[in-house]
Amino acid sequence: MRIPILKLHNYLLISIQIDLDDQTAIQFQEDLLSKIHESGASGVVIDLTSVDIIDSFIAKVLGDVVTMSDLMGAKVVLTGIQPAVAMTLIDLGIHMQDVPTALDLEQGLIKLRQELEE
Amino acid sequence: MDFQSCVNIKKEWDIVGARQLGRDISRKVGFGTVDQARIATAISELARNIYLYAGTGKVCFEVLEEIDHKGIAIIAMDNGPGIREISQVMEDGFSTSGGLGAGLPGVKRLMDEFDIQSEEGKGTEIRVVKWLR
Numbered sequence: 504m505r506i507p508i509l510k511l512h513n514y515l516l517i518s519i520q521i522d523l524d525d526q527t528a529i530q531f532q533e534d535l536l537s538k539i540h541e542s543g544a545s546g547v548v549i550d551l552t553s554v555d556i557i558d559s560f561i562a563k564v565l566g567d568v569v570t571m572s573d574l575m576g577a578k579v580v581l582t583g584i585q586p587a588v589a590m591t592l593i594d595l596g597i598h599m600q601d602v603p604t605a606l607d608l609e610q611g612l613i614k615l616r617q618e619l620e621e
Numbered sequence: 622m623d624f625q626s627c628v629n630i631k632k633e634w635d636i637v638g639a640r641q642l643g644r645d646i647s648r649k650v651g652f653g654t655v656d657q658a659r660i661a662t663a664i665s666e667l668a669r670n671i672y673l674y675a676g677t678g679k680v681c682f683e684v685l686e687e688i689d690h691k692g693i694a695i696i697a698m699d700n701g702p703g704i705r706e707i708s709q710v711m712e713d714g715f716s717t718s719g720g721l722g723a724g725l726p727g728v729k730r731l732m733d734e735f736d737i738q739s740e741e742g743k744g745t746e747i748r749v750v751k752w753l754r
Binding site: 522524525526556557558559560581585586587588591592594595596597 | 669
């Protein structure tokens, strides 16, 4: 299973709408980095509105992809993390403090624009 | 204890299968969305441990019905290498797999009861319970 990555001007938009297994998550990490490379995108929004579970592995993959994209020069914002997912992550002991987040896609794009000072 | 079903963990996708079944069962027991997420996440961590460290094993579910409360028990068992120092794997941040080391201590915080038995060379059995409030 591949997660579609959409390009909008100089942004990449991803909405994850499936139950993520490890392989799909790793594949997504690779796909996103190559897409940043080939498109020259400066900002990425990963929307997690439809994701109802983030376990420690998926959290690590998401955290890593933010750092990796940052190394390449693209800013990533995670949006739409559900209340139940946020509570579960904190119980798990995963704080994701260095990861930029926003309430929804709209806020995510505003945040990106601010960070990139466009 | 009137109901028990198991998912065999052999391949990575079985981790998803186990947590989906666990979520369905916990919804039927009457857990709300937050507890369903907690239970499903705990299952995911336990099933991944089996897959990563033992290769194969199984995750079983039991619906607990007592006079004054209901709950769900999840039993994760494998015949893998076992754990030498249980106190070490219960520490936050300890990992031999390059992960976040959030797994077992995280599962303990997500659930109400946590029991672990492990013998080196024989395997590991972890039983966790969440009660409906």
